[in-house]
Amino acid sequence: MRTKSLLIGDIRFQFKYGFYFLYAVFTILYIAILYMLPGRWREQAAIIMIFTDPAAMGLFFMGAIILFEKGERVLNSIAISPVKPYEYVISKLTSIAIISTAAAVLIGLGGRVISNYIYFILGVFLGSCLFSCIGIILAVNIKTLNQFIVATIPAEIIISLPAIAWLFGFKPLWLILHPGVCVIELCQNGENAFLAMFILAFWTFFAAVYAWRKVRKSFKSLGGIKL
Amino acid sequence: MIEVNNLNFSYTKNPFIEDMNFIVQSGEIFGFLGPSGAGKSTIQKILTGLITTYKGNVKVNNIEVKRHDSSFYENIGVDFEFPSLYEKLTSRENMVFFSSLYKKRQDIDTLLESVGLLKDADKKVSDFSKGMKSRLNFIKALVHDPQLLFLDEPTAGLDPSNSRRMKDIILQQKAMGKTILLTTHNMYDATELCDHVAFIADGKLRALDTPRNLIMSRGAAKVSYTYMCNGKEVRNEALLNSIGNDNMLQKLMQENKLLSIHSSEPTLNDIFVELTGRALQ
Ligand SMILES: Nc1ncnc2c1ncn2[C@@H]1O[C@H](COP(=O)(O)OP(=O)(O)O)[C@@H](O)[C@H]1O
Numbered sequence: 217m218r219t220k221s222l223l224i225g226d227i228r229f230q231f232k233y234g235f236y237f238l239y240a241v242f243t244i245l246y247i248a249i250l251y252m253l254p255g256r257w258r259e260q261a262a263i264i265m266i267f268t269d270p271a272a273m274g275l276f277f278m279g280a281i282i283l284f285e286k287g288e289r290v291l292n293s294i295a296i297s298p299v300k301p302y303e304y305v306i307s308k309l310t311s312i313a314i315i316s317t318a319a320a321v322l323i324g325l326g327g328r329v330i331s332n333y334i335y336f337i338l339g340v341f342l343g344s345c346l347f348s349c350i351g352i353i354l355a356v357n358i359k360t361l362n363q364f365i366v367a368t369i370p371a372e373i374i375i376s377l378p379a380i381a382w383l384f385g386f387k388p389l390w391l392i393l394h395p396g397v398c399v400i401e402l403c404q405n406g407e408n409a410f411l412a413m414f415i416l417a418f419w420t421f422f423a424a425v426y427a428w429r430k431v432r433k434s435f436k437s438l439g440g441i442k443l
Numbered sequence: 444m445i446e447v448n449n450l451n452f453s454y455t456k457n458p459f460i461e462d463m464n465f466i467v468q469s470g471e472i473f474g475f476l477g478p479s480g481a482g483k484s485t486i487q488k489i490l491t492g493l494i495t496t497y498k499g500n501v502k503v504n505n506i507e508v509k510r511h512d513s514s515f516y517e518n519i520g521v522d523f524e525f526p527s528l529y530e531k532l533t534s535r536e537n538m539v540f541f542s543s544l545y546k547k548r549q550d551i552d553t554l555l556e557s558v559g560l561l562k563d564a565d566k567k568v569s570d571f572s573k574g575m576k577s578r579l580n581f582i583k584a585l586v587h588d589p590q591l592l593f594l595d596e597p598t599a600g601l602d603p604s605n606s607r608r609m610k611d612i613i614l615q616q617k618a619m620g621k622t623i624l625l626t627t628h629n630m631y632d633a634t635e636l637c638d639h640v641a642f643i644a645d646g647k648l649r650a651l652d653t654p655r656n657l658i659m660s661r662g663a664a665k666v667s668y669t670y671m672c673n674g675k676e677v678r679n680e681a682l683l684n685s686i687g688n689d690n691m692l693q694k695l696m697q698e699n700k701l702l703s704i705h706s707s708e709p710t711l712n713d714i715f716v717e718l719t720g721r722a723l724q
Pocket residue numbers: 439440441454477478479480481482483484485486
């Protein structure tokens with residue numbers, strides 16, 4: 217019930233702060249680009265767009281949302297309400313994952329790359345949650361947007377590089393342990409998609425627990441004491 | 444309602460709040476009066492669970508605050524010193540969101556109306572003046588009709604008429620049986636609103652009593668008067684409780700020669716300076 221209230225609040229917040237507008241612009245732009253690309257590039261380009269836009273941009277957006285809430289001291293208001301830290305995290309993850317998945321499906325349809333809807337949606341949804349968790353984990357200890365941007369660079373590289381390598385054919389089986397690779401594998405409905413689903417779910421769960429602990433700690437540190 | 448025993452806390456290695464003890468009764472307005480930096484907001488953060496590294500016992504509604512669970516907050520309203528609102532949402536959207544987090548809810552338009560913000564309900568908070576933001580922040584603490592209210596400097600930065608309105612709502616909440624803790628550096632507000640006032644300076648509780656007892660405990664009220672003497676205006680003072688012994692005053696009164704006369708009680712500020720060696724502002 218309270219999580220639902222939070223989710224409605226988060227979606228309204230993201231709408232008002234222009235996140236939906238940004239997603240719409242990127243989605244339309246990407247689809248337009250896909251239509252202009254020669255056919256043989258289309259699939260790989262679409263998968264990269266799906267990976268970087270809805271999935272990986274979540275990391276950045278999530279951090280920005282947390283920084284906004286800290287800057288406007290809304291986090292204090294939430295910390296003195298009955299909201300539990302895990303409800304806060306679930307609402308944040310779900311709100312971004314919904315819009316990310318919607319955008320990914322549209323780009324996927326535009327690029328005609330979706331061959332298994334269940335794997336595709338699972339891959340984008342879980343991937344978005346995972347990257348959002350990383351955004352939360354990075355943002356809770358940071359004050360300014362600049363510091364946050366610097367902190368995201370290594371995170372984005374570690375997430376994206378193996379995934380892009382996999383997409384372009386560097387496919388040793390052990391690399392499927394990497395969550396970014398799992399997202400690609402699921403979106404492409406690859407040979408190892410079934411395995412990737414479990415590995416990605418594991419990573420997402422692990423990251424969500426870590427993000428929850430960070431948020432719980434930060435709620436208790438709002439009074440100015442580092443724990 | 445609130446019981447604090449041997450509270451110790453500091454942000455740094457140096458001692459700050461040491462061995463603090465006080466009790467807040469159900470249904471009263473309890474004020475922390477002290478200059479900026481005295482530790483009023485810090486005490487409030489401890490009482491509302493935002494600082495959990497204190498030593499000693501702090502019981503709010505019979506719960507040790509350090510070990511509160513989230514239902515602790517269903518019955519507590521907190522008005523922070525600074526606005527804690529979504530700036531890009533309207534005042535109504537803010538109220539709707541925060542009230543959606545609680546089991547018990549109040550009518551939002553009634554709350555907005557009570558602080559004169561109903562006509563600005565659909566304006567973004569970022570377009571609000573400082574005073575409007577503090578009024579909205581205040582009613583945000585009331586959305587779930589809590590039994591216990593923590594107000595950090597509720598009248599700071601408000602013009603006289605809005606300050607009046609705010610104080611009336613605080614008194615109205617008290618009349619409804621609420622318990623209210625507030626902090627202020629304004630001695631008039633403390634005198635007017637509070638059943639008990641705690642003097643805070645440098646993290647220490649220096650006195651705790653009703654405003655009346657605090658004022659009466661020190662220095663008696665004085666009478667000062669002026670008259671003309673050799674073409675010059677002269678000012679004299681006498682203690683109110685021994686005014687009959689002032690021969691000069693007697694004589695001036697009989698001859699109708701007084702230019703002015705008035706009595707003055709010491710203010711909470713006078714008492715505060717006397718007890719702590721510090722001024723309030
Ligand atoms: N987060 C913090 N970290 C370190 N010191 C702090 C922090 N918040 C307040 N202080 C210090 O603690 C003292 C009391 O502050 P505060 O409780 O805000 O006073 P008041 O509300 O009475 O003006 C001040 O000296 C202030 O500088």
